[in-house]
Amino acid sequence: MLRDRHGRPVGDHFVHHGTDLETVWDGPVPHLTPNDRFFVRNHTAPAVVDATSWRLLVSGDGVGREATYSLAELQSFTSQTQERALECTGNGRRLFGTQQGHARPGTQWGLGAIGVARWTGVPLGTILRHAGLLDSAVQVMAVGLDEPYVEGGVNHGRVRRPLPIAKALDDVLIAWAMNGEPLPRDHGYPARLIVPGWVGIASIKWLGELRVTTTAETSPWNTKWYRMHGVGWSDANSALDRMPVMSCLDTVGDSQAGAISGQRTVLQGRAWAGEAAISRVEVSTDGGRHWHDATLVGANDPSCWVGWTLPWTPGRVGRHDVVVRATDTTGRRQPQRAPDNDDGYLFSAAVHYQVDVACQAAG
Numbered sequence: 001m002l003r004d005r006h007g008r009p010v011g012d013h014f015v016h017h018g019t020d021l022e023t024v025w026d027g028p029v030p031h032l033t034p035n036d037r038f039f040v041r042n043h044t045a046p047a048v049v050d051a052t053s054w055r056l057l058v059s060g061d062g063v064g065r066e067a068t069y070s071l072a073e074l075q076s077f078t079s080q081t082q083e084r085a086l087e088c089t090g091n092g093r094r095l096f097g098t099q100q101g102h103a104r105p106g107t108q109w110g111l112g113a114i115g116v117a118r119w120t121g122v123p124l125g126t127i128l129r130h131a132g133l134l135d136s137a138v139q140v141m142a143v144g145l146d147e148p149y150v151e152g153g154v155n156h157g158r159v160r161r162p163l164p165i166a167k168a169l170d171d172v173l174i175a176w177a178m179n180g181e182p183l184p185r186d187h188g189y190p191a192r193l194i195v196p197g198w199v200g201i202a203s204i205k206w207l208g209e210l211r212v213t214t215t216a217e218t219s220p221w222n223t224k225w226y227r228m229h230g231v232g233w234s235d236a237n238s239a240l241d242r243m244p245v246m247s248c249l250d251t252v253g254d255s256q257a258g259a260i261s262g263q264r265t266v267l268q269g270r271a272w273a274g275e276a277a278i279s280r281v282e283v284s285t286d287g288g289r290h291w292h293d294a295t296l297v298g299a300n301d302p303s304c305w306v307g308w309t310l311p312w313t314p315g316r317v318g319r320h321d322v323v324v325r326a327t328d329t330t331g332r333r334q335p336q337r338a339p340d341n342d343d344g345y346l347f348s349a350a351v352h353y354q355v356d357v358a359c360q361a362a363g
């Protein structure tokens with residue numbers, strides 16, 4: 001079997017960006033993303049963890065006592081299984097260049113740095129309370145077991161990011177299973193956080209420690225990266241937590257491009273919105289002059305994605321500028337332009353697709 005320089009099989013339906021893998025679909029997109037098609041974003045190499053000797057350490061001045069948990073101990077608490085999306089903060093970064101004319105450095109993701117899985121685990125709040133969470137605790141620093149991240153000769157330490165206590169106690173899971181299987185190594189075996197609706201970096205993989213504190217601590221992953229930098233951004237408005245509302249077109253009829261003039265076809269896609277659900281998807285086939293309401297298809301749960309469809313009978317042959325935009329249940333609607341920022345985070349603009357309508361083939 002052919003393998004790339006990171007030891008992964010090639011020809012595996014992913015777009016390879018160095019250590020990162022982007023999901024690509026060439027047809028209808030299933031509601032649940034299979035584990036072997038789920039995007040991968042690794043700062044270094046996946047940690048190699050022996051699950052039998054692995055222990056999760058809960059530490060810090062925000063808990064009554066330091067505690068450790070084996071995988072079997074975590075699994076002895078009442079577990080939950082939740083369908084949740086996981087999306088990289090840089091999802092759609094390539095579009096800052098292709099659609100807005102300001103290419104931004106970093107992994108040039110299209111819209112394939114998101115997936116939805118059924119995650120099984122124990123609520124983070126259950127474990128924090130079991131460890132004697134104090135009322136005065138303000139945050140949890142989740143620390144990964146992958147190798148310290150070194151960039152430009154600077155060692156930034158282990159991948160870690162603080163989570164405010166309110167979110168930690170709300171709907172965060174310490175997950176050990178993904179779509180009914182143990183977490184694959186690339187996705188954080190044996191356990192990771194799942195922080196629904198928030199920037200992907202919050203969902204720390206290969207979880208090693210939860211440092212609970214009564215004062216706010218920072219890490220480079222919420223000061224240097226995963227924060228808006230550039231013109232118009234300041235300390236007051238640049239912190240990142242919830243993901244924006246977003247939508248995409250997946251198929252036109254049976255293919256990704258091309259329909260037949262005069263014949264009815266169907267446009268299909270998905271929409272998602274961080275912690276929210278979707279209230280509306282609109283589609284334009286004339287570059288945004290006229291909009292049509294699409295029909296939402298299937299489950300429409302918060303922190304997940306929903307399908308949409310719209311029948312379409314092209315009125316002419318040639319290139320069409322198809323645009324999709326969604327509105328979420330909190331009233332956020334995708335803008336025409338995503339707010340620019342140096343690192344190309346949170347691309348949220350309505351996406352334009354070129355759809356070529358060919359003449360009907362002769363008999």
Ligand SMILES: Nc1nc2c(c(=O)[nH]1)N[C@H]1C(S)=C(S)[C@@H](COP(=O)(O)O)O[C@H]1N2
Pocket residue numbers: 038039040041042043044086087088089143144145146159186187188199200201202203204205206
């Ligand atoms: N320990 C650790 N956790 C991590 C990362 C990492 O490199 N190391 N990457 C983060 C980022 S940026 C994202 S988008 C998600 C990706 O999760 P996935 O690879 O399972 O799709 O994991 C997050 N958790």
Ligand SMILES: [Mo]
Pocket residue numbers: 041087088089090200201
């Ligand atoms: Mo990410």
